[in-house]
Amino acid sequence: MRYETVIGLEVHVELATKSKIFCSCSAHSFGAEPNDHVCPACCGMPGMLPVVNRRVVDYGMKAGLMLNCHINRTTTFDKKSYYYPDLPAAYQTTQWFAPVAVNGLVEIETSKGKKNVRIKQIHMEEDAGKLVHDIREDTTHVDFNRTSVPLIEIVSQPDLSSAEEVEAYLERLKMLLRYAKVAECEMAHGTMRCDVNLSVRPEGSDKLGVRTEMKNMNSVEAIKRAIEYETARHIDALENGTEVLVQETRRWDDIKGKSFAMRTKETAGDYRYFPDPNVMPVVIDDEWFESISATLPEFPEVKKARYTEELGLGEYDADQLTKSIALCECFETAYEACGSAKDAANWMISEVMSILNARKMTYDMLDINGRALGELIVLVSSGKVGRANGKKILAAMFDDNTILPEKYAEANGFIVSNDTGLIEKTVKAAIEADPKAVSDYKSGKEKAIMSIFGKCMKELRGNCDPQVLRKILIDTINNM
Amino acid sequence: MKIYTSKVDTDSARVVVADDMFLTKDMPTAAGSKMLDGYMSLFDAEVLTRLSDKGYVLGGKADVGEFAFDLIGETSYNGAVISDGKLTTASAEILKAGEAMATLNMDVNGSTRRAAAQNGLVSIKPTYGTVSRYGTVPVACSGETVSVTSTTADSCREILDAIAGHDDKDGTSLPTASCEKVKSAPAIRRVAILTSMTKGADADVLAKLDSVKAALTANGVEVCEIDNEVIPTARVAWNILMSAELCNNVSRYDGVKYGYRAQSFSNIDELYTNSRTEAFGELLKSTILFGSETLSTDNYMKVYDKALRIRRVIVEAFAKIFESFDAILMPACSALAYTEADIKENKYLVFEENFYTAPASITGLPAVVFGGAQMVGRSFSEMALLDLAKTCEKEGK
Structure with a gap:
């Protein structure tokens, strides 16, 4: 039976x-x-x-x-x-x-x-x-x-x-x-x-x-x-x-x-x-009943549908974000502050969630300021702060949720410099220090300049638009 | 016998003595039970704090019957208080000796009203919820109230006024707006005597009732006799509710955390059993058993729930009477004296005598005892009841 x-x-x-x-x-x-x-x-x-x-x-x-x-x-x-x-x-x-x-x-x-x-x-x-x-x-x-x-x-x-x-x-x-x-x-x-x-x-x-x-x-x-x-x-x-x-x-x-x-x-x-x-x-x-029902969150499914249909996120991203209300709230505030749902989702999933995982924190333990995250996203996407430095700022925001990204970037010298003179000087010094890479590049090994590029970026502490650096570097070598 | 469980020396004229049901930080509180012998509370009862804030002096604690639900204090582990061959309460003796302007009592099951009626005192049981029960030893929480007893209505009024009012620490405490209603209660003009509630009262008690009636009439209060079949059922329903709540409330005394602990036991069940066997008195044990039974799964609907429904019917019966009358006059007890022989003959006499006190206990209505009689009024009419008591006092002089 x-x-x-x-x-x-x-x-x-x-x-x-x-x-x-x-x-x-x-x-x-x-x-x-x-x-x-x-x-x-x-x-x-x-x-x-x-x-x-x-x-x-x-x-x-x-x-x-x-x-x-x-x-x-x-x-x-x-x-x-x-x-x-x-x-x-x-x-x-x-x-x-x-x-x-x-x-x-x-x-x-x-x-x-x-x-x-x-x-x-x-x-x-x-x-x-x-x-x-x-x-x-x-x-x-x-x-x-x-x-x-x-x-x-x-x-x-x-x-x-x-x-x-x-x-x-x-x-x-x-x-x-x-x-x-x-x-x-x-x-x-x-x-x-x-x-x-x-x-x-x-x-x-x-x-x-x-x-x-x-x-x-x-x-x-x-x-x-x-x-x-x-x-x-x-x-x-x-x-x-x-x-x-x-x-x-x-x-x-x-x-x-x-x-x-x-x-x-x-x-x-x-x-x-x-x-x-x-x-x-x-x-x-x-009155009491309304005050409580007014504060009810969207159900996870409703949020997910909204994320895909209204915000244009992919199924996977929406799934990841709706795993926890803390993620949702951080994402939504960041999106509001930065204006790009895709960027906000991207940062949440590839950066915020990986820090949580690395720190062995549950998603619900997320306690960073979503508005600050949004500002950080703008700083990075506008090229004002390099992505690597952006990640450093995010890590700092996990330790202290009162940090204001722009102020923090300024205080720590994370603002991308538009001083082409400085970039040119750095590039020149790097080229002189590594003539082999230059000759390799000139003989057709395009990847050879990546090590010089990296050294320059490091010397500039990341505060340089990669596109600008790349252009100056190539122009300088070509003009040699 | 013992009158004071703790006494304070003072020259103040504003001395109030509290029954040993009110918890005090600086004096032990035993509630008349060996189980709480020497118990020191971590906090003071709210009413005592209010009195002390207003400059009154706590003159000590008066002994009470075990958890204050007995006939007239006879079940105290210190023994009954006997005066001129009569059973009486410690606080009544203190008032008669002029040692306090008033006493604070817990009106759990009417003993304080009986003592007042038998000793020619004035006692006011205020509307349930107008005086904080925070810091009082809990027994029958759905009906018990703090009450004030004195030799005069004026002193009762003064002390009641000092202790009444909303308290955040008591979830049953009424909001300030409700508590304030006592100040605007209309004067009592029409009083009903419930003939069904005079049943069983002896000639002395009926004579007291008659003289109160005469005093009322002389003061222009209209007095009529009416009948009501519902209100006399309060006793049975109240005995069920009170016993059940008592059983639940005394379950916390187990000899483990505080209070009396048996010397001999070999496991925790024996520790509980022996401590309770040795420290609880007979009337308490019987009441625990009865109360426990009323709440069993088999009996709940048949007994306890029915008692709750009777309570509502009685509340409605009073409301109906109060459409035509301002107050109801009835005895507070069947006789003006109890002797040791009475309780030897019937140790459960309290569960019959509370016929007269149960109606006000079960409804939470205010009741005043004066001139050996009891008057139950509408909710929030306690000050009006005391005004009337005062008028009749003058009449008596």
């Missing part, structure tokens, strides 16, 4: 707000000492009251709109009770009854073509802390830096049917949320986490099989392996009766390459959800 896998995902994404969801502690603890970014509120101490960070709602709404969701104009927070040492108040504030966004749609593309994945809901919630186990001391420490860091949980309908589709879906979520600048979505950093709900049924059946939920996958590769393992386990159980499938939560062990039962439905805790009386319903009025 042939089987099909039915997969739904619960994806947790850390929102990139500056502060936590209900207090003003910093939400970014990378490199911080444990329990550095905590206060009585995020430590669950009595007497502190949650005050909703409006920016979290902004981001939640944006995420919902990027995923084509309906936004609940009145969205509420609820308490979810469970005991775990990393949850200091013994409840998590989340959204159970009226999540910020519902009924969305995400289009994915795989080798089998395009497909829509329905989004059941997106809810906002606070993260828990972290337990740090010290094996040598046989102790466990708790770090509350992460408690109350804002998350959204994106719950899909069971519309996915393979590891490939799951990967495409996750990549798509990542791209859309990064476009909207609401999240980093980096599994390796824990800013994107994914639980997989999976069941298997005979192909064509409309009845769902027994569903298991898998947790603890730390990379897309691990998710794919876990899906393949779990699918095989389910099919084996159905075909060969190796075991009886039960609805349960399983933990993926990536080293062993196996999933292990954590808890069954019967032994699962009852979360005793109820509306949080300390958080008033958040009412999103028209």
